[in-house]
Amino acid sequence: MRAALFESFNQPYVVKDVPVPTELHPYQMLLRTGAAGFCHTDELIRTGGMPVSLKHDLIGGHEPAGTVVDLGEDAAKYGWHIGQRVGALGYMGYCGTCPDCKDGRLNYCTKLSDGGFLGMSCQGVFSEYCLVDYRSAVELPDTMSFVEAAPLFCAGATMYNAILTAKQPQGAILGIVGLGALGHLGVQFAKSMGYVVVGVDARDEPIELAKSLKLAPHLCLDAREGVESATKAIAALNPEKPFPGLDACIVATDWIPSFQYGLDILTRHGTLIVVGQPAEKIPFHFSDLIFKDITVKGSLLASPENCKALIEHVALHPVEIKVKTYKLDDVTEMVHDLHQPGMKGKFVVEFEQTQVL
Ligand SMILES: [Zn+2]
Ligand SMILES: [Zn+2]
Secondary structure, eight states: OEEEEESSTTOOOEEEEOOOOOOOOTTEEEEEEEEEEEOHHHHHHHTTOSOOOOOSOEEOOOEEEEEEEEEOHHHHHTTOOTTOEEEEOSEEOOOSOSHHHHTTOGGGOSOOOSOEEBTTTBOOSSBSEEEEEGGGEEEOOTTSOHHHHGGGGTHHHHHHHHHHHHOOOTTOEEEEEOOSTTHHHHHHHHHHTTOEEEEEESSHHHHHHHHHSTTOOSEEEEGGGOHHHHHHHHHHHOTTOSSOSEEEEEEOSOOTHHHHHHHHTEEEEEEEEEOOOOSSOOOOOHHHHHTTTOEEEEOOSOOHHHHHHHHHHHHHTTOOOOEEEEOGGGHHHHHHHHTSTTOOSEEEEEOOSOOOO
16 A cells, blocks of 8 residues: 655655555554545654654554444444444554543543554554554544545544533633634634634634634634734623633644733633644743633543544534645645645545555
């Protein structure tokens, strides 16, 4: 099968033939890959920005969607079958015994056995066939294409989980800073979940894209225009609100000034959700937190249960998953495009569906 691997850090992906996996663990399913999303984390991994010990040529990618073509005995026992259309989170080999696994917080399992995370500590999904853990998989509705589905299994799941983590009642004002691959999905989920949504970016293209969506934010802010005008515009969304500002703000970018911006537009007693992963430390001054009683909370991808809820939610609402597709042979171009200033939406590797084992 054809696969895109990197052989050492900071080197471009190399597309070449590698064997199709034949030995499956009981919990594994082999997919004929239909589509594989390209995530910012893939770039961090390729460029050495994640704690990865590269022991072998690594196939990148962790947002797969495809058709089940083989499966281990546990996967079969739990009702999965050949021919099923699925997507999967990147987690592989949950231990099943740690306190987080027992409590259903599988995304926090720290003992992922002989697997780990796709494209980081085990082979990823930029390949014509890929292995996933059936416990990470969600069956796709017939109406959802692989290209639409793939970005939901990291970018989408991350934003959906962050919105749930904010624990806000319907009607609350929820802001999302960063309207890129993650944020453009997050604003649509939040709006269809009944929130008053404020989208923020400091670039023209993502703001225009967000405004064009059927589920466009109620208010789009350009961070370059400063906090004062932003605060006024947010206050106008609900003049009756005792304390103006966002009830919760999800920072979905790793641009350091955006965290302070998020804090500045939060209401008193508000919640800041950290999703962006900057290489540098995030600077907070105590006065930003103490005098406004601000809660700061991190959010990590999503549990399979929450991911399943997301897929069901997206199937019922007019969520537009804005993608640009690439062929596997064009991954180098895809990496190049990710670093262009006009970048918007989500990049996805789309596979031919005619290849055979
Ligand atoms: Zn990701
Ligand atoms: Zn565990």
